[in-house]
Amino acid sequence: MQIFINESSSEIENGTRLFELRGKLKPAADLLLVNGHPVSDDLSLKDGDRVVLIVRGKVPTEKELEALLNVRHTSAVHEKIKNSCIGIAGAGGLGSNVVVALARIGIGELIVADFDLVEPSNLNRQHYFIDQIGMPKVLALQETVKRISPQVNFTAIYEKITPANLNKYFSGVDILVEAFDEAEQKTLLISHFLREFPQIAIVAASGMAGFAPANMISTRKVAKNLYLCGDGVTAARPGQGLMAPRVGVAACHQANAVLRLLLGEEP
């Protein structure tokens, strides 16, 4: 019969049992996944099963990591995620967290643009580390993504995004994430991009400052191909600063909207 072992199709004898397979291929494996679920008891394998054998504590190869994602997502879903290209304009509190979420699910290609350096004041909400202070944010993120999902193809653009260079960097994306800070920059980016590329969806954000209830933050369609995440009203201002929890909620709303669009669902 035919099964998949670490996502490679393999012919095994009918009636082969899981522990027997482990004994032959990877006796040290102490984490066994069958069709995405951890299994602790021996069982009889069936045609079409997907088996992943893992040695805990040993760093898996890129191929093995990919296999794990594939099993977790199921192939049809994973193929769509892996073959997608997402643009992220801005790598601050929203952008850095969106990038990390999308990297973790194994998006094939991320194109991230930002012109800023990592500063100490960013650490309260942005996905950077003390030892990255002073680095261009896009390069710091590239480093982080490599540590999470080395198979992700990451393009870092250390440049200010303007209507003039928007086409150059983002014309080939499947979806664009707007992750700027200032309202004026957000509207400029969105209106230019939607006019240039009316067929490409934008997932934007507005309203996630302070510590109002997280449940005020929602994802909604506000125009053709324009989705908005946030509460729409809480602007960053003195006394209502940006903080990790709500910015993170909004960023993950954006990442989930991207994922749903890729899978053909309305966000």
Place this chain on the structure above:
Amino acid sequence: MNLCVNGQSRDYPTSLNVEQLLATLELNRDQVVVELNREILVADKYVDIQLKDGDTLEIIQFVGGG
């Protein structure tokens, strides 16, 4: 002139361009995205676009923070 703005019907005594409509609504022209009859507008054109009876607009406001 009757306009549908964000799903609400509104009557205006005089003809307006997009820039004037935003001023009437007390909206900051640089912090909104305007969709007129399902087409996104660029801000440079707000003064040139004269609204007509029956036009449908979606005006999406943005606040700072990210």
